Amino acid sequence: MLRPSDDLDLVLVTTDLSELTVAKSLLASEGIPFLVTGEESARLLAAPLLSPLLGERVLGARLFVRHEDADFVREVLVAVSDPP
Numbered sequence: 001m002l003r004p005s006d007d008l009d010l011v012l013v014t015t016d017l018s019e020l021t022v023a024k025s026l027l028a029s030e031g032i033p034f035l036v037t038g039e040e041s042a043r044l045l046a047a048p049l050l051s052p053l054l055g056e057r058v059l060g061a062r063l064f065v066r067h068e069d070a071d072f073v074r075e076v077l078v079a080v081s082d083p084p
Contacts, residue, residue: 002035002064009070012063012077020061023077027065032073035064 002008014020020039027034039061065073 002033002066004035004037007067008035008064009067010062011065011070011073013060014063015060017061019081020063022080023063026076026080027073030076032065032069037062037064
C-alpha cells in the first residue's frame, strides 16, 4: 500500500466516480499500487447545487502512483478515455 510520504505522481483528478472506478480497476489488474485522496468529497459533487460552486479543483478525487509507474499509467488512462 502506498503512503502520501512515498515518491508519488498525480495521474488523474476527476469528479467522475465512474472514471475513477475504471482507473482503479485497471491499476489493480496490472498490479500497480495506487493511492486515492478525495474520493469521499468527490461524491458531494453529485449534488447539483454544489458542483458549479466548488468544482473539480476543490473536491475532485486524486489518483497517485509511484513515480516509476506514472508514464505507463498516463498512457493507459489516455488509451481508455480515447478509444479508437
